[in-house]
Amino acid sequence: MCETCGCGDPKLVPVDVHERILEGNDRTARHNRRHFEEDRVFAINLMGSPGSGKTALLEATAGALRTPGRRLGAISGDLATDRDAERLRRAGIPSLSITTGQACHLDAEMIHEALHGAPWKELDYLFIENVGNLVCPAVYDLGQRANVVALSVTEGVDKPLKYPVMFRKADLVVVTKIDLLPHLEDVSVAEIEDALARVMPSPKLIALSARTGEGMGAWTRWLEATADAGRGNDVASASGGPHEVGP
C-alpha cells in the first residue's frame, strides 16, 4: 500500500439493491402459481389461529362438494404430527402432510417440494391448510390463488384489529362456529365485520358452522364461483354482497 496517496487501500463500495428480501420465496411462489393456473387447480391458502376451525371446515367441505363431483386435495402443515392430514383423508380428501418442525409457517419451497411427484394436476381444488398462526403465514406467498382466513366466534371481535397483516391479505374471511354464538354474549358477526372493515379495504366474509351446516352453502357457492372465474368461465358473481349468513 502506497503511503502517499493511499492507493491500494480497500474501497467502500455502496450498492443500491432495492429488492424484496423474500424475492427467493416469491420466485418459487410465482412458479407454483403458474403451474396451478396452467392446470386449472384452484389453490387456496387457508390460514387462521390454532383452533379456528380450519380442519373442520375442510372436512365439511369434502361432503358439500361431493355432489358436483369435485376432486379435492390438501396439503396440511403442522409443527408436529400429521393428525390434520389424517382427519382430512378420513373425510375423503387425499392429503399430503408437511411437518415443519420449528417453522411457524409454510413457504413456497415447502409446497413445491410436497407436490413433487404427487398427482396434483388432476385436482379441482387444492386446499393448503397452513400452520395455525395469525402472524407468520401471511408473510409468505405460496403461489395460491386465494387467501382464506378462518376466524372462530370464540376468538372474540377484535382479532382483526390485532392482526391487520393477516386480515389485510385475506380474499375471504370465514367466520366459523356460529352455532356457539348463543353462548357468547359479547360477540356478534356484525361487530366482527366492523373490525374487518378497519383492516381490509374490501371486506368479504361468510359466517358458517361446519357442525350444523348453516352458511356452508354460501361457502361452497363462493368456492365454485371463484374456481370458475379462475378457469375463465362465464359465471354470475357469487351470491350477495360482502356479507352472507345462512345457507
Next chain:
Amino acid sequence: MHEYSIVQALLERATAEAQGRGASYVVSLRVRLGELSGVDADLLAKAFDTFRERSVCDGATLAIVRSPAVYRCPRCGERIERGAILRCTSCAVPARLVEGDELVLERIEMEVPDV
C-alpha cells in the same frame, strides 16, 4: 419467529453481492420494514446479530428504516385515518395502501480490496 428466515434470506443476498464484487466483508445493510410487513424490527435486529456471525456480514451494521402504514383513497387521494373504516367516505371506494408493507433490502455497503 420467522425473523430467522428473513435474516437467512438477507445474509444469502448480501453474500452473493459480496462474492460478485470480490468484497472482503460487508460493512452495512439498510432494510426498509413497513408497519404491515409482518416482520418485527427489534426481533429482526436481534436475529441479525445472532446469525451474522461467521458470515461475510459478521460485524456489519443493520440499519432498519420503518415505514408507517398509509391508506389513501385511490380517487381523491384523501388519507384514511388510522383505525377508521378503510373506505373513502366521499368517493365510496375502498382505500389503497400506498406505503407500509415493504420488506426490502435497499442498500449494501461493502469493503472491496483495491487491486
